[in-house]
Amino acid sequence: MSWIRDNTSNWFLRLAIKILKAGNIPKHVAFIMDGNRRYASKNGIEKIEGHTKGLFLRFDKFAETLQWCMDFGIQEVTFYAFSIENFKRKREEVNGLLNLAEQKFQRLLDEKDKIKKHGLCVRIIGNFSLLPKNLQELIAETMIITKEHKKGFLNIAFAYTSRDEITHAIKDVIEGVQCGDILSEDIDEELVSNCLYTNNSKNPDLLIRTSGEVRFSDFLMWQISNTCIYFSNVLWPEFNLWEFLNAIFYYQRCYSDIQKIIKIQNIKPKIQNSRQLTYIDKLHHKRQIALQRICLSNF
Numbered sequence: 001m002s003w004i005r006d007n008t009s010n011w012f013l014r015l016a017i018k019i020l021k022a023g024n025i026p027k028h029v030a031f032i033m034d035g036n037r038r039y040a041s042k043n044g045i046e047k048i049e050g051h052t053k054g055l056f057l058r059f060d061k062f063a064e065t066l067q068w069c070m071d072f073g074i075q076e077v078t079f080y081a082f083s084i085e086n087f088k089r090k091r092e093e094v095n096g097l098l099n100l101a102e103q104k105f106q107r108l109l110d111e112k113d114k115i116k117k118h119g120l121c122v123r124i125i126g127n128f129s130l131l132p133k134n135l136q137e138l139i140a141e142t143m144i145i146t147k148e149h150k151k152g153f154l155n156i157a158f159a160y161t162s163r164d165e166i167t168h169a170i171k172d173v174i175e176g177v178q179c180g181d182i183l184s185e186d187i188d189e190e191l192v193s194n195c196l197y198t199n200n201s202k203n204p205d206l207l208i209r210t211s212g213e214v215r216f217s218d219f220l221m222w223q224i225s226n227t228c229i230y231f232s233n234v235l236w237p238e239f240n241l242w243e244f245l246n247a248i249f250y251y252q253r254c255y256s257d258i259q260k261i262i263k264i265q266n267i268k269p270k271i272q273n274s275r276q277l278t279y280i281d282k283l284h285h286k287r288q289i290a291l292q293r294i295c296l297s298n299f
Contacts, residue, residue, distance in 0.1 A: 003063060003108050004070075004118055016245055017072055023252040026205035026228075028076040029069060032219055033062075035211030035235030042235070061237055068244050070118075070152065076201060078155035080219045084130065084164055098132060101158065105138040112145055119151025125197035126160035127168070128294070140294035155201060162221035169195035172283055181279040190270045194280045198223060206251045208244075210236045226262055228254045 062079065069077045082101065087094055108115065108122065115122070124139045131139070139158070172195045176182045182191070193199065203223040212233040216224070230247040232239065
C-alpha cells in the first residue's frame with residue numbers, strides 16, 4: 001500500500017469539498033488514531049492483525065485519510081502513531097508494531113520519487129533514542145530526503161508523549177543557559193516552543209480523536225490550547241469519509257468562537273532577541289547533524 005494514493009476522489013467527495021470550501025478549512029489537522037485493539041477484539045482477530053488496520057499496520061486507513069486531507073488542500077497533517085506508553089505493552093505486540101513500522105518507512109523511501117512529486121515533507125516527532133537502530137536510520141533518512149519539500153507537511157508522532165517532548169525542551173533550555181548561549185531572562189514561552197519537536201509546525205487548527213474516548217493521551221498538550229477538538233465514536237479502522245466531513249463541518253461551526261478567544265487572548269509570537277534566535281538556530285543545526293550521523297552509521 002502506497003503512502004500517497006493517486007487522486008481517485010469521486011463526484012460526491014468533489015461536491016462535498018466544493019461546498020465545505022465555502023467555509024473555513026483548517027490548515028493543520030491532527031489525528032489520535034485510537035481503537036485498533038478494540039477493533040481486533042470486536043472482530044475476533046489477534047492484536048497485531050487488528051493494529052494492521054491502523055496507520056503502520058495495515059496502512060490503508062492512514063493513506064486514505066491523508067488523501068482526504070490533500071483533497072481538501074489541508075497543508076499539514078499530524079498523526080499520533082506510537083506513544084512512549086505503548087512500550088509497556090507485551091513484548092510480542094511492541095516488536096510487531098516496530099517491525100511493521102520499519103516496513104512502512106522502508107516503503108516510503110522506496111517511493112521517494114512519488115513523495116517528491118507531491119512535494120511532501122515528512123517529519124517524525126518523538127524520542128528516537130527509544131527506537132531500534134535500524135528504525136532510527138530509516139526515520140532519519142526519510143526526514144533528510146524530504147526536508148526541502150514545501151507543498152505539504154506530514155508529521156508522524158512516533159515514540160512520543162507531550163511530557164517527554166516538554167522535558168527534552170526544558171533540558172535543551174537549561175543546557176543553553178549553562179553554556180552561556182542564552183540568559184535566564186531569555187526563557188519565555190516562545191523559546192520553549194522553538195525547542196519542542198514541533199518547532200517547525202503551526203499549532204493544529206483541528207484535532208480528531210477516534211474510538212469514543214474523550215481524552216488527549218498526552219498528545220500535543222503544549223500546542224492545542226486553542227485547537228478545535230472533535231471526538232468521533234468510531235474506531236480508527238472504521239473511520240470513514242462521513243466522519244471526516246463531520247469533523248470539518250464541526251470545525252467550521254466552532255471557528256468564530258475560537259477566533260474570538262484568540263483575539264481576546266491577543267495570541268501572537270513575541271519578538272525574540274538575538275541571543276534567543278542564535279541559540280535556536282544552533283539547537284536546530286545540532287539536531288540536523290544528529291540526523292545525518294544516524295544516516296551515516298548505516299553505511
